[in-house]
Amino acid sequence: MNDATSPDSLSPDTLALHRALVTLDTHIDIPWPTGPDAFQDGTRRVDLPKMVRGGLSAGCFVAYVPQTARTPATEDGAFARAVAMLEHINAMGRTEAGITARVTQTADEIEAAKADGVLAIVPCVENGFAVGADLSRIARFRALGARYLTLTHNGHNALADSCNPRRDLGDRDTEHGGLSALGVAAVKELNRVGMLVDVAHVSRDTMLQASEASSTPIVSTHSCISALCDHPRNMMDWQLDVIRKVKGVIQITAVASFLKPGAKPAEVTVADFADHVDYAVKRIGIEHVGISSDFDGGGGFTGWHNAGESANVTAELVRRGYDRAAIQLLWGGNFLRVMRVVEQMAA
Numbered sequence: 514m515n516d517a518t519s520p521d522s523l524s525p526d527t528l529a530l531h532r533a534l535v536t537l538d539t540h541i542d543i544p545w546p547t548g549p550d551a552f553q554d555g556t557r558r559v560d561l562p563k564m565v566r567g568g569l570s571a572g573c574f575v576a577y578v579p580q581t582a583r584t585p586a587t588e589d590g591a592f593a594r595a596v597a598m599l600e601h602i603n604a605m606g607r608t609e610a611g612i613t614a615r616v617t618q619t620a621d622e623i624e625a626a627k628a629d630g631v632l633a634i635v636p637c638v639e640n641g642f643a644v645g646a647d648l649s650r651i652a653r654f655r656a657l658g659a660r661y662l663t664l665t666h667n668g669h670n671a672l673a674d675s676c677n678p679r680r681d682l683g684d685r686d687t688e689h690g691g692l693s694a695l696g697v698a699a700v701k702e703l704n705r706v707g708m709l710v711d712v713a714h715v716s717r718d719t720m721l722q723a724s725e726a727s728s729t730p731i732v733s734t735h736s737c738i739s740a741l742c743d744h745p746r747n748m749m750d751w752q753l754d755v756i757r758k759v760k761g762v763i764q765i766t767a768v769a770s771f772l773k774p775g776a777k778p779a780e781v782t783v784a785d786f787a788d789h790v791d792y793a794v795k796r797i798g799i800e801h802v803g804i805s806s807d808f809d810g811g812g813g814f815t816g817w818h819n820a821g822e823s824a825n826v827t828a829e830l831v832r833r834g835y836d837r838a839a840i841q842l843l844w845g846g847n848f849l850r851v852m853r854v855v856e857q858m859a860a
């Protein structure tokens with residue numbers, strides 16, 4: 514912790530500002546099926562002691578399901594895995610080793626957790642493969658606290674085309690031409706139960722069609738900017754404009770290869786990350802941009818290796834002239850706004 518970017522080297526004013534904010538990281542993976550305990554400061558990029566140390570008040574923890582060949586049996590297996598992971602994420606809501614974490618399902622609850630000085634855990638699901646062809650599973654996810662569903666991962670599924678077709682699974686460039694009919698129905702079911710529609714990982718056609726099918730603003734919980742780094746996972750300018758039009762949000766993410774073409778984590782800094790934030794803010798406005806790490810799922814670079822270094826992001830935003838209100842919007846305020854819209858629109 515002696516390098517120049519450690520939180521210890523930040524000014525007291527910046528640290529005080531950072532610690533006063535509701536800081537929501539909208540995409541964090543968990544080790545599965547086994548891994549280090551979340552209550553111990555260990556090898557994970559995000560564990561609860563690192564959240565406390567790094568002034569990260571809330572995190573979306575995802576039940577991630579890898580894409581495999583699609584059969585009724587593998588879809589059932591994917592659902593079972595997602596349920597088991599959501600139960601595991603829910604079990605993080607306890608007090609242990611001097612840390613209290615609380616499972617939170619609404620924007621109000623995330624803010625209340627901050628006010629109470631406890632960590633907020635938001636369960637989510639990554640990959641609509643876990644839905645299979647059974648849309649009733651979406652309500653099961655919601656009942657387990659899940660607040661967003663990432664429609665695809667790498668590889669097309671029954672709901673939608675991915676931005677990264679899986680040739681090894683026989684994927685062509687496109688299977689559905691975007692959202693399938695089932696995918697449109699899934700979006701409407703997400704709207705009904707009060708889950709956000711996450712378009713990280715989907716194809717550009719899927720993203721556009723999801724923005725039209727959804728009665729609530731869509732989000733990308735972890736993507737970056739194509740104009741700065743041409744990558745299938747990043748958003749082109751017209752997609753950013755769609756995000757603004759539907760009042761959604763793009764959560765810029767800490768994956769090195771999305772931030773600089775072909776870069777390794779050691780070659781990327783917080784300044785590179787902030788360049789993507791700046792670009793999105795200039796293009797579509799401060800209300801439509803946010804922050805995510807994708808820690809333990811590929812995220813991390815020099816200066817933001819883990820949740821314990823989260824204040825470095827705030828420090829870079831301060832250096833670039835963002836004021837407290839703007840930084841709060843980036844660090845979760847915008848995402849909470851979308852969560853509230855989705856909560857109000859739920860049936």
Ligand SMILES: [Zn+2]
Pocket residue numbers: 639713714735810
């Ligand atoms: Zn992902």
